[in-house]
Amino acid sequence: MTTQPVVLITGALTGIGRATAFAFARDKARVVVSGRRVEEGRQLAEELRSTGSQAEFVQSDVRFEDDVSKLVDAVVARFGRLDIAVNAAGTEGETIPVLDQTPERYTAVFDTNVLGTLLAMKHELRVMSAQGSGSIVNISSTMGLRGAAGLSLYVASKHAVEGLTKSAALEAAAFGVRVNAVAPGPVETAMLNRLTAGAERKAGMLATVPLKRAGTPEEIAEAIVFVASEKASFMTGEILRVNGGRTAA
Template sequence: MTNKPFAGKVALVTGAASGIGRASALAFAQQGAKVVVADVNVSGGEETVRMIVDNGGEAIFVATDVSRAAEVEALVRQTIAQFGRLDVAHNNAAIEGALAPTAAYSEEDWDRTINVNLKGTWLCLKYEILHMLQQGGGAIVNTASVVGLVGTIGLPAYCAAKGGVVQLTKAAALEYAKAGIRINAVCPGATHTPMLNRLMVQPGAETGMLATIPLGRIGNPEEIAAAVVWLCSDAASYVTGHIMVVDGGMIAQ
């Protein structure tokens, strides 16, 4: 008997070179999955693979820009070629985009942010689902955000994209439930990641953010990863189309 619920399963994680994606990849590996690490950041992605292998796990890195259909299709194809199957996926790759109000946002910044965060999530879903339909099922978790549910100042494209991920998750969950594919999303709140660090450069930014979080602290990537892994596990076998907020109580107010 094994106490590793993902033993014999294959997990694909995008945006896995750092932050929540890396924590998710490590968590799947710790629970027995073979992991495909995908990111545009080659050095970070390869480091995630090394961390998994050093802990006795099995993983490969595939450099992938999720905004490009051919690269996402190749990512799923390489996953199958290497490991023979795809059981679970965490579509996590995202960028924060430019920090500017709506009327000052450039078209280029808007398109780039939407292409990575929303189109990229859709492309990952598309090619993962196409394989899972042949395989007879699977589980997928998309990373949305609390700002996909409530607004924030200065990140209009990010908010729009993450709100789109929420609705895309629900639509896809309904479409493929009868095919045995469960599709859910996590909405992280403030979490210690490189992205948050880039957004919190102003003096007093962290103090101001902490004041909005009832639990009184910023979350860790491992706490988001735990939710992702649970949603992909058999323990969540009756959960699909769910948008799980993991934010220390921030948007309960």
């Protein structure tokens, strides 16, 4: 890997993705951030450049293969390679019982969380396999290991992300590429606030965390940077759970 790795982050405009972009920028990586909202993306790239990092924004929607293919091609056109990819684009969907789920709600969650991860890996691996090197980090969740009433589609999508991660890791090992996932527990993001829908429910969720608090996006970002780095060079096909002890029992 180069001394200034080229890093692509999808879903980079908010939450964990945004914090991860700054974590890599602080290490002087060359960072390409991607998301659907142009103005926010351009502002983020400018903020990253102010840290001294080389940074670019490329608009992309991971639900569409043409977008993803062009995104990866844009990274290579700008920096000549792709060393690290963090697939952080995701959505939680609506909190609804299985009895009320619909094909439309399924598509809304799975197109981003599962198809988006699959398409991203497909085109990231297209480049990394030719290089003979690279590291991919997908974002799962505590819900990739357990269930949650009302969140069947989100839970199922994160189980799928973990399966995709392990399968891709077995394929990618043949050409020197590692594929892992980081699975956060409750993290102080807008998504957590939407999921809990109120201070009382949020406090109830955090009471189930042995450390009795939510994580921060920056804490998850540090875990992602580690898993992506050469410090974790013998790790592939693994799910690193960063959840304050929530799945220890």
